[in-house]
Amino acid sequence: MPRTPTGAPGRVRVLIADDHTLFREGVAEILTAAGGLDVVGLAHDGEDACRKAAELSPDVVVLDVEMPGIGVRDSLPRLLRSCPGCHVVVLTMHDDVVLARELLALGAGAYLVKGSTRQELLSAIHGVVADRGPGHVLLSVSQRELDRVGREPADRLSAREREVLSLTADALSNAQIARRLSIAESTVKRHLRNIYGKLGAVSRLDAVNKAVAASLIPAPRSQPRA
Template sequence: MTGAGGHQVTIALSDDHTLFRQGLRELLSTDPGFEIIGEARTGHEAVDLVRQHRPDVLLLDVEMPGPGAKAVISQVATSSPETAVIILTMHNEPAIVRGLLESGAAAYLMKNIGREELISAVRSVSRSRDNVLLSVPRGTLESLERQDRQRTLLSARELQVLELVAAAMSNAQVAARLCISEGTVKRHLTNIYGKLGAVSRVDAIKKAVRAKLIRNID
């Protein structure tokens, strides 16, 4: 089977474990529709490989020497925007998953997936980038869905209020910054507490930071 347009799907492999890369090469090479164009051991090598060959797909590990996965995805998007990046990793932390998907990864897969699932994912992203593919534990998916619900629940104004509160501003200071009354700030905070299930300003900030609704301000 060939990729979009009838050509072979060209694939670059990027992982700092030689044995794992070799296993991936052997596994994917069994499909006549795939062509492995090269391997990389570091983030720098991955970017150079993509820039030189412009493959349809880059299989990328999260932890490698050199630039991190986010930086690699960004550089790939600049030098070869047609290359779809598939994250293939053992990390399933919701924050990492969300961060890499938001950076532009076309798929996020765990290394314990089966051969057919991997081949299907490679074919899918090589044809279309419209859908993002996920193969993560149920707990990770539920956490991402919970974060999405919380993001939807908080209005833009409530997020503004919470960010200023997290910056250690008083209600009066928040009101002055946003040109609203102090009573309106208190009402926003009451709504925020209810939506996040928080009992105080500190609790709301902690929950919002964990859910990636606001930045962690030290």
């Protein structure tokens, strides 16, 4: 596997977790060739990913869904606890919006099927590092899956989630919502991730439109921020 110097200012440190050696080394080559990215480690299962994330403190973990040992629903939260501040890009064979909702709600910053292009992978990595917020979560699934989920009734939002989304609809920023509700900005972001998961939304505007259409919140007085 090609390795590059670590710790250089402005460079993004990436840990790749996948149980297929050829695949993870191929992803490592793609990222190294792109420039600006340092592959600091490779992991072969969920336990290994959590251990190496705690040890190496990467900026981004590219995480496969199906690996031996602990499942992604356990490894993803553990990984985020073991490496506070790191971001997770899920890369999977599963073209499944329902699974994408669940993993985004658990804290993943992007969900990509393995049929995605290298540019989509690079965009996802740079996007989560830039911390562009829940409105810029990258979701890559097929139109067939989106259509299927679009025909299903939306999960109900909690009272707090409806409050957050109503304020989002009124074009308030995350910081303004946090002040209005006397909660942390990180809590606002977590509520938005949960909302996105429940509604199958990929942006603030998309979430607001879907919630209004489902009569979960009133129509906004102004245009929500993108």
